Amino acid sequence: MENYSMLFPPQxxxxxxxxxxxPHQHIPANNMVHDTRVLGSAGVLQGxxxxxxAAEARDQASKAARMEEGGAxxxxxxxxxxxxxRKPRYAFQTRSQVDILDDGxxxxxxxxxxxxxxxxxRSYYRCTHQGCNVxxxxxxxxxxxxxxxxxxxxMHTHPIEKASDNFEHILSxxxxxxxxx
DNA sequence: CGGTTTTGACCCGCGC
DNA sequence: GCGCGGGTCAAAACCG
Numbered sequence: 001m002e003n004y005s006m007l008f009p010p011q012x013x014x015x016x017x018x019x020x021x022x023p024h025q026h027i028p029a030n031n032m033v034h035d036t037r038v039l040g041s042a043g044v045l046q047g048x049x050x051x052x053x054a055a056e057a058r059d060q061a062s063k064a065a066r067m068e069e070g071g072a073x074x075x076x077x078x079x080x081x082x083x084x085x086r087k088p089r090y091a092f093q094t095r096s097q098v099d100i101l102d103d104g105x106x107x108x109x110x111x112x113x114x115x116x117x118x119x120x121x122r123s124y125y126r127c128t129h130q131g132c133n134v135x136x137x138x139x140x141x142x143x144x145x146x147x148x149x150x151x152x153x154x155m156h157t158h159p160i161e162k163a164s165d166n167f168e169h170i171l172s173x174x175x176x177x178x179x180x181x
Numbered sequence: 182c183g184g185t186t187t188t189g190a191c192c193c194g195c196g197c
Numbered sequence: 198g199c200g201c202g203g204g205t206c207a208a209a210a211c212c213g
Binding site: 182184190195 | 199200201207209211213
């Protein structure tokens with residue numbers, strides 16, 4: 001009862017889910033023409049490094065506060081005058097049968113929550129790399145089970161570990177999308 | 182065995 | 198103030 005992905009039929013072991021959705025490629029005659037598009041960035045755009053640091057500080061502070069005692073004192077989370085910076089998050093919509101979109105990085109799943117108005121849960125992943133706190137969340141639309149929304153949060157400061165197909169090329173295409181936004 | 186997934190509890194911001 | 202929705206933690210299970 002844990003594998004909702006079992007509800008979907010198996011698909012060929014090829015990673016054509018991405019390459020087959022770019023404008024220069026063939027797009028299946030569907031209502032959704034915007035496969036693998038950039039949904040946009042949420043939050044204010046500030047210094048990325050500063051954003052990440054603040055976020056990490058907040059996260060660690062909260063964690064420390066809770067680890068200290070079960071909600072006894074919440075002083076630890078009170079950092080100095082840190083403005084509430086919200087890290088930009090970039091969402092990608094991809095038509096795929098699988099949830100795990102291997103982009104070449106190593107991810108460790110750290111959570112899964114049910115989403116309101118959506119019968120499919122959302123999975124939270126974190127990049128397994130020291131110092132790299134890039135997070136991403138994958139969620140599937142209940143309306144179109146073939147659509148997977150992947151939201152990236154943060155930037156990788158290390159090379160890709162796996163020799164993934166040619167995701168860099170795909171990434172460059174995505175950046176074209178972002179710049180044209 | 183070590184790293185990853187699972188899963189329930191917990192925290193927090195926000196709207197009512 | 199409280200409940201809800203979303204995000205994270207961490208212990209145990211799982212898997213190569």
